[in-house]
Amino acid sequence: MKIRGVVIEDTFAEAFTMRVARIIITGSSMRWVRAAALKLTGFATSVIGCKVEAGIERELPASGTPDGRPGVSVLLMTMSKDDLGKRLIERIGQTVLTCPTTACYDGFPDAADRVGVGSALRFFGDGFQGSKVIGGERFWRIPVMEGEFLVQEKFGMIKGVGGGNFLILGRSAETALEAAERAADSMASHDGVILPFPGGVVRSGSKVGSRRSKTMIASTNDAFCPTLRAVTKTALPDEVNSVLEIVINGTDAASIASAMRVGIDAACREGVVAISAGNYGGKLGPHHFHLRKIMAGDGA
Amino acid sequence: MSDGLTARLKSSLEQRVDCSAVLAAPWAALSADELSKRTVELERHGRVPLGELFEIKGSPAGRIRFTGDLSRADRLAAGLSEGTVTVEGNLGDEAGLGMAAGALVIEGNAGARTGAAAPGFRRGMTGGELIVQGSAGAEAGASMRRGMLAIGGRAGERVGLGMIAGNIVVFGTAGENAGLWSKRGSIAALGGITPPASYAYACTYQPIHLRVMLLRLQTLYGIRVRKRQLAGLYRRYSGDLAELGKGEILEWMAT
Numbered sequence: 001m002k003i004r005g006v007v008i009e010d011t012f013a014e015a016f017t018m019r020v021a022r023i024i025i026t027g028s029s030m031r032w033v034r035a036a037a038l039k040l041t042g043f044a045t046s047v048i049g050c051k052v053e054a055g056i057e058r059e060l061p062a063s064g065t066p067d068g069r070p071g072v073s074v075l076l077m078t079m080s081k082d083d084l085g086k087r088l089i090e091r092i093g094q095t096v097l098t099c100p101t102t103a104c105y106d107g108f109p110d111a112a113d114r115v116g117v118g119s120a121l122r123f124f125g126d127g128f129q130g131s132k133v134i135g136g137e138r139f140w141r142i143p144v145m146e147g148e149f150l151v152q153e154k155f156g157m158i159k160g161v162g163g164g165n166f167l168i169l170g171r172s173a174e175t176a177l178e179a180a181e182r183a184a185d186s187m188a189s190h191d192g193v194i195l196p197f198p199g200g201v202v203r204s205g206s207k208v209g210s211r212r213s214k215t216m217i218a219s220t221n222d223a224f225c226p227t228l229r230a231v232t233k234t235a236l237p238d239e240v241n242s243v244l245e246i247v248i249n250g251t252d253a254a255s256i257a258s259a260m261r262v263g264i265d266a267a268c269r270e271g272v273v274a275i276s277a278g279n280y281g282g283k284l285g286p287h288h289f290h291l292r293k294i295m296a297g298d299g300a
Numbered sequence: 301m302s303d304g305l306t307a308r309l310k311s312s313l314e315q316r317v318d319c320s321a322v323l324a325a326p327w328a329a330l331s332a333d334e335l336s337k338r339t340v341e342l343e344r345h346g347r348v349p350l351g352e353l354f355e356i357k358g359s360p361a362g363r364i365r366f367t368g369d370l371s372r373a374d375r376l377a378a379g380l381s382e383g384t385v386t387v388e389g390n391l392g393d394e395a396g397l398g399m400a401a402g403a404l405v406i407e408g409n410a411g412a413r414t415g416a417a418a419p420g421f422r423r424g425m426t427g428g429e430l431i432v433q434g435s436a437g438a439e440a441g442a443s444m445r446r447g448m449l450a451i452g453g454r455a456g457e458r459v460g461l462g463m464i465a466g467n468i469v470v471f472g473t474a475g476e477n478a479g480l481w482s483k484r485g486s487i488a489a490l491g492g493i494t495p496p497a498s499y500a501y502a503c504t505y506q507p508i509h510l511r512v513m514l515l516r517l518q519t520l521y522g523i524r525v526r527k528r529q530l531a532g533l534y535r536r537y538s539g540d541l542a543e544l545g546k547g548e549i550l551e552w553m554a555t
Contacts (some may be wrong), residue, residue, distance in 0.1 A: 068530060130484065130546065131511045132467060133446060135475045135516050142478040150508040299549055 001292045006275060006289065007269040008291050012221045013165045013260070014279035015287040018053070018077040019084045020160035020251055021115070022107025022163065024060065025096055026071035026219055033059075036102045037072045039095035044076070045197045048206075048218050053162055053249055055194030067150075073107055075194045077162050077249055085115035085287040092151065093121050103150040107190055109137070111156025161287050162254035164193075164248035166265050167205065167224060167276040172241040175271025177201075180244040184290040186266035188265045192255030193248050201247040240273050253287050257294050264295060302361040304384075305332055307354040310484045316343040316392065320375035321352055328383040335364075337538045339546040374411070377379025377404045378418065380428060393437065398423065399447070405431045405521060412437035412456065421513060425449065425466060433519045439473065441468045444485060450517050460487045463547060471523070482540050482547035488513075489554045492531050499539030499549055507534055507550055528554075 001008040021042070021270040027033040030174070037056050044054035048195065059072040065071040076091070077097040096104045104117075118140040122129045131153070132139050138153035140153025168183065184200030195201075205224060210216035222228045224243045225233040246263055250256040264275050277291055290298075317372035327335065335530035336351030352358070354366070362383040370376065371390045378397035386405045387395075393411035396404045398418045404416075410432045416439055417424040430498070432440075435453030441460065444466040451459070457475035460468045463485035470478075474493040479485070487493075488510055514530055517523040534550040 055549075066515070067508050068515050069511070071532075132486070132513070134509070134513050139512065141507075141509055143540070147503075147505045147509065148509075150512075 003265065003275075003295065005201060005270075006272045009266075009274055009276045010277055010292055011277050012282070012291065013277035013289040014080075014160050014165070014285040015165075015253075015256070015289065016285045017287070018047075018079060018160050018162035018249065019081050019157050020075055020108075020249075021084055021155050021157055022057070022251075023074040023076060023087055023088070023092065023096075023155070024065060024071055024105040024107045025067045025074065026067050026069040026105070027099070027105050028047055028101035029072050030059070030067065031149040032101045032253040033070055033072050036099035037074055039099070040091050041074055041076075041196075042095075043234070045202075047077075051078065051083065052194065053194075053196040054091075055196045055249070057194055058189040058191065061092065067103055069103075074276055075160070075251065077160055077194075077196075077281060081113065081157060081294045085117070086104055086114065088117045088216045089120045090157060092117060093124070097124065097149050097151070098123060098134035104152065106137075106155040106227045108156030108158055111158050114154040115157055116153065119153045119155040120150055130149075130170070149291075154240060158251060158252045160249065160257055161253050162249040163285060164250065164253075164260060164287070164289055165205075165278050166246055166260060166264055166267075166291065167278060168244045168246070168272055169188070169236065169240045169274040169276060171271050171273060172243070175269075176242040176244045179247045179269055179272045181248060181268040182269065183246050183263040183267040186260045187246075187248065187263045189257070190259040191251040191261065192252060193259040194250055197247055200246060202247055205243070205245040224276075230237055235276070235295055237273055245278065247249070253289070256287075257289055258284070260289060260291075260296050261297075264291065302359045304361040304363030304365065305335065305356055305358040306364045307335075307350075307356045307364060309366070310353060312369060313346070313353070313372040316372045316374055317341065317353065318343075319350075320377050320378040321400060322516065323377050323380055323383075323385060324381075325450070327364075327383045328538045329360050332356040332358060333358055340392070344358050349535050365418065371411070374512060378403075380404055394435070396425065396428075396525070398425065399428045399430060400426045401428045403429045405433070407433045409434035409453070410436045410440070412439060412452075413442060414440040415444065415447075416440065416442035416461075423464065423506075429521075430521070431517070433523070437471060441466070444468070448513070450521070450523060452523055454491065455478075461484060463487075463492075469517065479547055479549050480540060481543050483544040484546040486548050488534070488550040488552070490501055493551050495537040495551070496540065498542040499537040500541055502536040502548075504533050504535050504553065507536070509535065510550060 003098040039055040206218035210219040321411040362519040380399040390408035438456035442461040454472035463482035472491040
């Protein structure tokens with residue numbers, strides 16, 4: 001299969017089941033909403049080193065938030081339920097509670113699995129906190145020097161998917177980067193997905209384990225490193241000199257497949273040789289995103 | 301989907317009538333015939349079936365709509381714990397007395413002690429939403445423990461008397477001694493209020509939880525909330541300091 005001359009390799013991305021929370025942050029202006037969201041989602045590229053993967057899903061108009069102020073929706077993902085609760089409390093407590101004018105709401109109100117967040121953060125109020133039940137949901141009002149921080153007591157958790165991906169094999173570093181930027185831009189604000197890496201792009205794709213160390217769980221994906229072409233079993237066509245990866249996490253497989261379709265299409269441009277994907281032979285992750293099926297409109 | 305039941309007053313009420321047993325749980329799944337057999341207590345003529353006073357139609361769907369002048373109908377939806385009850389006009393005293401869940405929407409005015417505690421009980425409303433589109437009489441929301449009482453017009457004196465917790469929003473003026481002896485709970489006054497002397501001024505700020513509450517009232521019950529009220533500043537008074545002092549009065553700053 002080719003799209004505008006770019007080969008779509010006959011392979012698949014292998015992804016994992018993760019736990020997801022959706023956090024709605026509002027504030028007096030987008031300046032402070034973004035400030036809180038950027039801190040909340042900072043250092044959250046991969047569970048390998050950050051314990052959590054997070055990103056901004058999309059910006060929300062004032063008419064689409066619980067308190068009628070501008071907001072953003074953030075997805076925060078971990079490998080287990082227990083972990084998700086801990087990370088939510090740590091991160092919301094350190095980055096949203098601290099940020100002027102913001103409030104924080106649950107974005108999965110219908111999720112059956114719920115974890116206490118406001119119920120833990122309330123103790124910062126040192127006994128001066130108060131709660132309000134509005135429409136059956138409890139909110140905590142934590143007094144702070146600026147005024148009050150409002151946070152919902154419980155946040156919903158659902159099963160999502162982490163590790164959807166595709167690789168952009170470029171003739172040069174410049175063409176690979178341009179294609180990756182276009183792909184990331186095209187997937188921004190796509191409902192139900194986040195791109196947890198810087199700018200949505202990863203230059204250091206990994207393989208499972210290490211040749212040298214038994215304790216490392218991941219190391220450089222040498223088969224896709226152009227500088228190692230002569231010394232390793234390469235997966236790169238001759239004319240490829242740079243590879244960038246787009247990693248996509250989402251609330252469900254369909255959202256990821258839909259975002260991949262948009263992103264791959266945007267990446268297929270002059271200077272890109274092929275689109276590939278990262279997998280582990282299909283034995284580790286239950287979700288397989290076959291590139292050719294996705295681009296043919298058949299989904300995951 | 302069914303629109304639920306309708307209860308049309310057959311002729312104007314010549315005496316006060318106690319409706320406290322009409323919507324005792326479970327009522328939401330009762331048919332029109334079954335509900336007609338529930339009794340009400342006439343002030344002079346004693347107990348009669350509801351069906352003698354109201355023509356009840358429709359099929360059960362957890363909703364009932366009362367029509368006619370019910371100014372003399374007292375204690376309707378007392379102890380309400382399910383469903384949505386709408387009253388098209390005015391309603392008598394003690395509506396939604398000690399209600400626990402569900403919604404009571406009064407499209408006209410309500411009498412005294414709306415949503416208050418039943419005689420001999422320490423707690424008033426313990427849940428649900430009681431919406432009075434018009435004005436409410438004295439001691440609305442007295443001893444409220446949880447839930448929401450919204451009054452579109454003015455509230456009589458002592459609204460939120462002895463509140464334990466919960467939320468009261470008054471869009472018109474609030475009468476004297478609002479929130480007197482409250483322990484916790486919030487009274488948001490959007491049309492003028494004089495807090496009792498046992499409340500102390502804290503600050504002027506924008507309470508975000510009130511935005512969530514006001515938007516809910518606007519979206520669900522069609523109560524008109526002005527942008528200035530939503531985004532405006534409120535004076536916060538803590539009280540009642542003669543009690544626990546964890547309650548508050550939030551007074552909207554109109555200018």
